[in-house]
Amino acid sequence: xxxxxxxxxxxxVSEGALVLLRCNYSSSVPPYLFWYVQYPNQGLQLLLxxxxxxxxxxxxxxxxxxxxxxxxxxxLTKPSAHMSDAAEYFCAVRGNTGFQKLVFGTGTRLLxxx
Amino acid sequence: DAMVIQNPRYxxxxxxxxxxxxxxxxxxxxxxxxxxxxxxxxxxxxxxxYDKDFNNEADTPDNFQSRRxxxxxxxxxxxxxxxxxxxxxxxxTSRDKGTGSYEQYFGPGTRLTVT
Numbered sequence: 319x320x321x322x323x324x325x326x327x328x329x330x331v332s333e334g335a336l337v338l339l340r341c342n343y344s345s346s347v348p349p350y351l352f353w354y355v356q357y358p359n360q361g362l363q364l365l366l367x368x369x370x371x372x373x374x375x376x377x378x379x380x381x382x383x384x385x386x387x388x389x390x391x392x393x394l395t396k397p398s399a400h401m402s403d404a405a406e407y408f409c410a411v412r413g414n415t416g417f418q419k420l421v422f423g424t425g426t427r428l429l430x431x432x
Numbered sequence: 433d434a435m436v437i438q439n440p441r442y443x444x445x446x447x448x449x450x451x452x453x454x455x456x457x458x459x460x461x462x463x464x465x466x467x468x469x470x471x472x473x474x475x476x477x478x479x480x481x482y483d484k485d486f487n488n489e490a491d492t493p494d495n496f497q498s499r500r501x502x503x504x505x506x507x508x509x510x511x512x513x514x515x516x517x518x519x520x521x522x523x524x525t526s527r528d529k530g531t532g533s534y535e536q537y538f539g540p541g542t543r544l545t546v547t
Binding site: 350352354359360361362363364367408412417419420422423424425427 | 436438463472473474475477480482520522524528534535536537538539540541543
């Protein structure tokens with residue numbers, strides 16, 4: 319069974335600083351991995367996804383993530399934080415054979431200070 | 433734009449009074465999901481429809497039911513809401529046919545308050 323662990327329930331950065339949100343996965347086979355963002359009182363929006371085509375994945379709003387099989391990680395980064403990036407971020411994993419449900423991490427709240 | 437729509441965005445109901453939340457989609461996706469999300473938690477899957485087949489999660493209370501009359505619409509019925517059912521309810525869809533990464537597309541959610 320797949321699972322993901324997000325280290326840090328809260329991450330605080332200053333505007334303009336590097337954003338790094340950590341996600342480690344557990345899967346017996348290469349999985350599909352996703353990062354979603356959720357703004358207050360909104361649904362989840364897909365930021366990016368890994369589907370084995372390329373290990374460095376670029377998403378929307380300047381975010382990217384790198385799949386590292388040796389470290390079983392899929393950390394989310396952005397070079398320069400903006401105030402509008404303040405939100406909850408969820409990492410999720412899905413098996414790549416047949417129909418499988420998404421398994422979410424517990425989420426990381428990103429706080430951006432001026 | 434193709435999208436997932438949820439109505440209403442905010443719903444207030446009384447303890448024990450049945451309530452229905454609705455979801456529609458213009459993506460023509462074959463899978464529809466209902467999630468419950470409580471404050472500062474990850475979404476919790478309640479059930480999903482794969483085409484017309486209903487799939488309940490093992491820990492979803494019987495108080496929660498769902499209907500999918502056609503591809504585009506899906507409803508969540510809470511037969512007797514309790515105070516613990518106050519949450520954000522998220523509808524999502526995915527296309528799950530053949531190959532692909534099957535990402536889920538989420539609606540904006542319905543915030544349910546139980547008084």
